[in-house]
Amino acid sequence: xxxIAAIFAMLALSAAAPAPSQRKAVLDALRPAVEAKLGPGxxxxxxxxxxxxxxxxxxxxxQRKGGKPIDGRRIFGEHFGNMDGLRVDAVLRRTxxxxxxxxxxxxxxxxxxxxxxxxxxxxxxxxxLLGALxxxx
Numbered sequence: 001x002x003x004i005a006a007i008f009a010m011l012a013l014s015a016a017a018p019a020p021s022q023r024k025a026v027l028d029a030l031r032p033a034v035e036a037k038l039g040p041g042x043x044x045x046x047x048x049x050x051x052x053x054x055x056x057x058x059x060x061x062x063q064r065k066g067g068k069p070i071d072g073r074r075i076f077g078e079h080f081g082n083m084d085g086l087r088v089d090a091v092l093r094r095t096x097x098x099x100x101x102x103x104x105x106x107x108x109x110x111x112x113x114x115x116x117x118x119x120x121x122x123x124x125x126x127x128x129l130l131g132a133l134x135x136x137x
Contacts, residue, residue, distance in 0.1 A: 018051040026056045029099035030090050034062055038075060038086065041065045047087075052130045056092040056099065061085060091126055 018026070027044055035042045044060035051057075063069055072080040090104035 018049060018056075022051055023049055026051065026058060026092055026099050027060075029092055030058060030060075030088070030101055030104065033090075033101050033104050034088055038062055038070055042070070043067075044088070050130060052133050054094040055126050055129065056090075056094070057126055057130070058088070058090045058092070060088050060090075062088055 017023075023046075026049065027046070030044075031042055034044075041064050042062045043065050044058075044062055046058065046060045048059040049056065070086055072083065072086050076083065088104060091102045092099045093102050094100075
């Protein structure tokens with residue numbers, strides 16, 4: 001099942017990059033959810049950002065404004081050493097003219113409740129949609 005989801009995610013990532021205004025709107029919508037966990041003053045180093053059909057998929061590394069790193073040890077304690085950084089994965093949907101966060105995760109190694117089936121299901125559906133639209137295009 002994960003292999004299939006990974007294939008569809010790769011297809012989704014092949015979509016064209018969004019316009020700068022779309023990119024800003026998506027990241028501005030994601031920022032409050034991430035700042036609730038990591039504190040104020042977050043900006044993103046974006047690894048992947050794809051928008052298609054009113055859906056957005058983001059993989060990004062948060063940092064403090066001006067490029068300063070976020071102290072993950074201060075937030076997650078001794079468990080931060082077992083984490084793969086502070087990478088954020090998120091799915092957003094455009095509704096009523098604005099972007100809304102459907103799901104996002106900053107995963108701690110001892111809190112698997114944040115890695116729910118819903119997150120993978122939403123990512124799979126989005127990947128299928130984006131992959132199909134990419135093939136049609």
